[in-house]
Amino acid sequence: MSNMRIGGLASGFDTNQMVMDLMKAERMPMERLLQQRQVLEWQQEGYRELNQKLFSMRDKVFDVRLESTFNSKNASSSNTSAIGVTATGIAAEGTYNLEVTQLAKGAFKTSTADLASYQIADGKTKMTLKEQFSTDLWGTLSPGEGDTGAFNINGVDFEFDISDDTIYDIVNRINAQSGETGVRANYDSGVSRFFLSTTSTGADAKIDISGTMSSTNGAILLGSHGLKLGNADNVSTGQDAVFNFNGTELTKSLNIFSLDGLNFNLMSEGSSTVTVSADIDAIVNKIKEFVDEYNSLIENINSKLAEKRYRDFHPLSKEEKEQMSDEEIELWEKKAQSGLFRGESALMNFTSSMRIAISSLVENIDTKYNSLSQIGISTSSWTGEDGKLIDAKLRDEGGKLHIDEAKLRSALSDDIEGIKRLFTNSSEDPKEAGIARSLYDQAVAVTKIITVRAGRDSTLQAIDDSFIGRRLKNINTSINSWEDRLIRIEERYWSQFTRMEQVLNKMYNQSDWMAQQFANL
Incomplete structure (x- = not known):
C-alpha cells in the first residue's frame, strides 16, 4: 500500500482534520481499554500500598506475639565504676551479690x-x-x-x-x-x-x-x-578473672562475660549488688508501637472503605490532559481514584475480625487479665449511659485503640506473666489463643488474599499471575491489537481520500480540456 497522502488539493477539504475526527471515533474502544487499564493500575497500587501497611502492622503484632517481649529485664549495679551489668530476657528477677578479687589479664x-x-x-x-x-x-x-x-x-x-x-x-x-x-x-x-x-x-x-x-x-x-x-x-x-557470685567462686578468661542471663563487664576489683527487675518501660513501648501501627492501619482501611466514588470522573486521556493545567489534572485524578475500594469485602471482613479479636476474652489463661480492656487498652465509647452521642470525633474513629498507660503499667506490675499469656498464648482453640497471635494470623491471611488479588511490588509484570496482573495482561494484549488495527484504519482512510483527490483532479482536468475545446469552436 502506498504511503503517499494527498490532502485536499483538488477538493479543498481539510483532509487531515477529517481523518483525525474519524480516527477519534475509531479510537474510542481503545480509549475505554486505556481507562480500564489505568483504573486497574490504581487499584493494584492501592492494594500493594495497603499490603505494606499490613506488613508493618504484622511486624509490630509479631513483637507482642513473642514471649521474649514480655521477658525484657532491667539490671542495675550498686558499684558501676567496678562492675557493669545488663540483663537478657532469661535472667531471673532478684538480687545478686558479686565480689571481684582479680581481673582477667593478658600476658x-x-x-x-x-x-x-x-x-x-x-x-x-x-x-x-x-x-x-x-x-x-x-x-x-x-x-x-x-x-x-x-x-x-x-x-x-x-x-x-x-x-x-x-x-x-x-x-x-x-x-x-x-x-x-x-x-x-x-x-x-x-x-x-x-x-x-x-x-x-x-x-x-x-x-x-x-x-x-x-x-x-x-x-x-x-x-x-x-x-x-x-x-x-x-x-x-595471663590470668583469669576471679570472682564470687552469690557465694560461689568462679573464674572467667574475659572481663566481659555472660552468666545466668546477665552480661557482666568487670572494670576493677570490688563488690556490687546487682538487682534484676522486669523492664516495664520496654514492654509498654512495644505495646504502644503495636497500638500506633494498628490505629494507622484502621484509619487507612476505614478511609478507603468510606471514600465516595465519582463515576463521572474517568481516567484522563493524553488529549484531555493537554487541555488542562497541572492543578486541574491533579484534582481530577484525585476524584477519579476516589472510592476504588469502597465496600471491598476482604477489607471489611478483616477489620471486623480484628475488632472481634481486640474485644474478645481469652479463655483459660489463668489470670484475671483476660481482655485488653482490663489492662487499659480499648476503643473509646462515644455515647453516654443514656445512649446519646457525647463525642462525634470518637464515633468517627472507626475502632481505634486508646491506652490508659497508668492502668497498663499497674497491670504489668501486678501480673506480667498473665499479661504475657493474654498476648502470646498458643492454642488450637481460637477462644484460648492470645490476642496478638489471633491478630497476626488474620494479618497473614489478608496479606495473602491481597497478594493473590494484586501481586507483590517486586513482581515483574510479565510474570505477575495475580488477578489484576492477569487482567492487565489481557488488556495490554487488546490494546496492542487495537493499536495495530488503528494504524491500518488510518491508512485506509488516507488511501480513500487520496483516491478521491486523484479522481477529482482527473475530473477537473477533463472539464478544463472540454471547456478549452468549446472555446475553440
Whole structure:
C-alpha cells in the first residue's frame, strides 16, 4: 500500500482534520481499554500500598506475639565504676551479690631497660638493627649464623637480617602472624621500649619464646644485647578473672562475660549488688508501637472503605490532559481514584475480625487479665449511659485503640506473666489463643488474599499471575491489537481520500480540456 497522502488539493477539504475526527471515533474502544487499564493500575497500587501497611502492622503484632517481649529485664549495679551489668530476657528477677578479687589479664613482655636510641644517621631514611644496636648486638652474634637469625613466638618462627631489617620490620612481621600466635608487638620510640602482648586475656594466654634457644642470633636479638625481653626460656602467662557470685567462686578468661542471663563487664576489683527487675518501660513501648501501627492501619482501611466514588470522573486521556493545567489534572485524578475500594469485602471482613479479636476474652489463661480492656487498652465509647452521642470525633474513629498507660503499667506490675499469656498464648482453640497471635494470623491471611488479588511490588509484570496482573495482561494484549488495527484504519482512510483527490483532479482536468475545446469552436 502506498504511503503517499494527498490532502485536499483538488477538493479543498481539510483532509487531515477529517481523518483525525474519524480516527477519534475509531479510537474510542481503545480509549475505554486505556481507562480500564489505568483504573486497574490504581487499584493494584492501592492494594500493594495497603499490603505494606499490613506488613508493618504484622511486624509490630509479631513483637507482642513473642514471649521474649514480655521477658525484657532491667539490671542495675550498686558499684558501676567496678562492675557493669545488663540483663537478657532469661535472667531471673532478684538480687545478686558479686565480689571481684582479680581481673582477667593478658600476658606481656616488655624491654627491661631502655633500648639503643633509634635515630636516622647519615641522611638515611631508616636505621637497621645492626646500626641501631651497634656493637651491643652484632658484636655478640654467632659467626656461624652471620647477620641472619630467627626467633620463635608460640611455635611460629620469624626470620631476620640485622643488616637489612629495622625494628619496625620486626614489629610488622610479628603482627602479621598475630592471628596464629595470639601475640602483637609494638615499639614506642618515646619511651624506648619494645612490647609483646597477647590478643586475649585469661590463664591460657601466653607468650612463649623458648623455641628461640635453637637460634643463637634469635636469642641474642630478643635478649640483653637487643630487645631486652628477659630470659628466652621464661614463659609469660595471663590470668583469669576471679570472682564470687552469690557465694560461689568462679573464674572467667574475659572481663566481659555472660552468666545466668546477665552480661557482666568487670572494670576493677570490688563488690556490687546487682538487682534484676522486669523492664516495664520496654514492654509498654512495644505495646504502644503495636497500638500506633494498628490505629494507622484502621484509619487507612476505614478511609478507603468510606471514600465516595465519582463515576463521572474517568481516567484522563493524553488529549484531555493537554487541555488542562497541572492543578486541574491533579484534582481530577484525585476524584477519579476516589472510592476504588469502597465496600471491598476482604477489607471489611478483616477489620471486623480484628475488632472481634481486640474485644474478645481469652479463655483459660489463668489470670484475671483476660481482655485488653482490663489492662487499659480499648476503643473509646462515644455515647453516654443514656445512649446519646457525647463525642462525634470518637464515633468517627472507626475502632481505634486508646491506652490508659497508668492502668497498663499497674497491670504489668501486678501480673506480667498473665499479661504475657493474654498476648502470646498458643492454642488450637481460637477462644484460648492470645490476642496478638489471633491478630497476626488474620494479618497473614489478608496479606495473602491481597497478594493473590494484586501481586507483590517486586513482581515483574510479565510474570505477575495475580488477578489484576492477569487482567492487565489481557488488556495490554487488546490494546496492542487495537493499536495495530488503528494504524491500518488510518491508512485506509488516507488511501480513500487520496483516491478521491486523484479522481477529482482527473475530473477537473477533463472539464478544463472540454471547456478549452468549446472555446475553440
